[in-house]
Amino acid sequence: PQSVKDEVILPRYVRVNLLKSTVDDVIQTFIEESYHCILSREQADTKRKEARNADDICKIHANLLTTLEPHQFMCDVHLEDLLVFPPATDFHDHHLYKTGAIILQDKASCLPAYLLAPPPGSHVIDACAAPGNKTSHLAASLKNTGKVFAFDVDPKRVSTLSKMTALSGATNVEIINQDFLKVNPGEERFSNVRYILMDPSCSGSGIVSRLDHLTNDSQSDSTERLEGLAAIQAKLLGHALSFPHVERVVYSTCSVHQTENERVVLQVLASRTNFELELALPTWKNRGICVVDDNVPMETSLKTGSPDVSACLRAVPKEDCTNGFFVAVLKRKIMSAKQEQ
Numbered sequence: 001p002q003s004v005k006d007e008v009i010l011p012r013y014v015r016v017n018l019l020k021s022t023v024d025d026v027i028q029t030f031i032e033e034s035y036h037c038i039l040s041r042e043q044a045d046t047k048r049k050e051a052r053n054a055d056d057i058c059k060i061h062a063n064l065l066t067t068l069e070p071h072q073f074m075c076d077v078h079l080e081d082l083l084v085f086p087p088a089t090d091f092h093d094h095h096l097y098k099t100g101a102i103i104l105q106d107k108a109s110c111l112p113a114y115l116l117a118p119p120p121g122s123h124v125i126d127a128c129a130a131p132g133n134k135t136s137h138l139a140a141s142l143k144n145t146g147k148v149f150a151f152d153v154d155p156k157r158v159s160t161l162s163k164m165t166a167l168s169g170a171t172n173v174e175i176i177n178q179d180f181l182k183v184n185p186g187e188e189r190f191s192n193v194r195y196i197l198m199d200p201s202c203s204g205s206g207i208v209s210r211l212d213h214l215t216n217d218s219q220s221d222s223t224e225r226l227e228g229l230a231a232i233q234a235k236l237l238g239h240a241l242s243f244p245h246v247e248r249v250v251y252s253t254c255s256v257h258q259t260e261n262e263r264v265v266l267q268v269l270a271s272r273t274n275f276e277l278e279l280a281l282p283t284w285k286n287r288g289i290c291v292v293d294d295n296v297p298m299e300t301s302l303k304t305g306s307p308d309v310s311a312c313l314r315a316v317p318k319e320d321c322t323n324g325f326f327v328a329v330l331k332r333k334i335m336s337a338k339q340e341q
């Protein structure tokens with residue numbers, strides 16, 4: 001498995017909560033507080049457009065980060081609503097954080113809602129929602145219209161989800177404390193759901209700040225544990241795909257293990273041939289990998305005609321300067337009338 005243990009210090013990513021403010025207003029506030037913006041939104045867009053390929057964009061991002069000094073920040077080269085500050089920056093006491101105008105969220109964790117991209121007015125399910133960073137991002141994508149059904153099985157985490165949702169200013173979110181596996185996809189109230197975000201519990205092996213010295217790593221990431229997690233992840237993803245009108249599902253984890261990532265996606269798609277992988281964020285360098293890993297042969301992937309997992313996205317801490325992360329975008333295939341019969 002990929003190692004994320006060698007010293008990687010992540011920058012401080014700040015997502016502007018578009019339900020409460022605008023990118024321009026937040027930038028202006030920081031400038032008034034004597035922060036210096038070294039790369040404007042327009043300059044970041046130009047850098048991305050002028051880059052030769054995704055590899056280049058990855059390098060540009062990493063190089064710019066090395067130039068960031070205290071009290072400087074830049075606009076992110078991929079995500080419009082994201083600002084990047086030097087690693088030691090602490091905004092937990094900042095008024096923009098306390099009022100919910102900014103959300104302290106790692107760049108990789110902003111990708112799932114960005115890639116699901118539900119348009120205003122649509123109905124969305126956030127199947128494993130707590131503590132709710134992606135829920136408010138989805139609500140912002142909907143511009144507070146339509147509906148987000150936000151499920152979580154854990155009552156304590158649901159209470160955090162409620163608080164965070166209220167602080168974010170989202171008014172289109174219905175929070176439901178329920179096991180998503182027990183939700184009936186045929187229920188009338190879900191009949192307009194076209195978008196589902198599936199961000200289930202995982203090993204967390206991609207989290208750079210994970211205190212590995214406090215855990216016995218070989219035990220916490222044992223094959224047995226990963227297989228157990230993967231079995232639940234596959235069930236959850238399969239359940240999401242069973243919603244009758246769902247068109248687009250994003251599956252994400254903060255795990256580096258193929259067992260929880262590519263293998264789950266391939267296993268589920270093997271029996272759901274009406275869905276396919278979409279190329280997730282073509283401007284992103286690191287892709288899903290298809291080699292034997294985690295001591296288990298990837299027999300599913302070796303079958304001819306199985307989906308190409310390089311359509312999935314991987315965030316690699318050392319290169320992408322984020323936590324280790326995996327995102328797959330699954331979309332319903334467009335069937336001809338004949339095929340549907």
Ligand code: SAM
Pocket residue numbers: 127128129130131132133134135151152153154157178179180181199200201202236
């Ligand atoms: N999406 C969240 C965010 O961005 O803030 C993080 C989700 S966290 C990785 C996984 C969550 O899934 C946990 O809060 C856990 O309680 C919830 N969960 C696990 N199994 C579930 C199930 N069967 N139904 C609903 N929620 C579940």
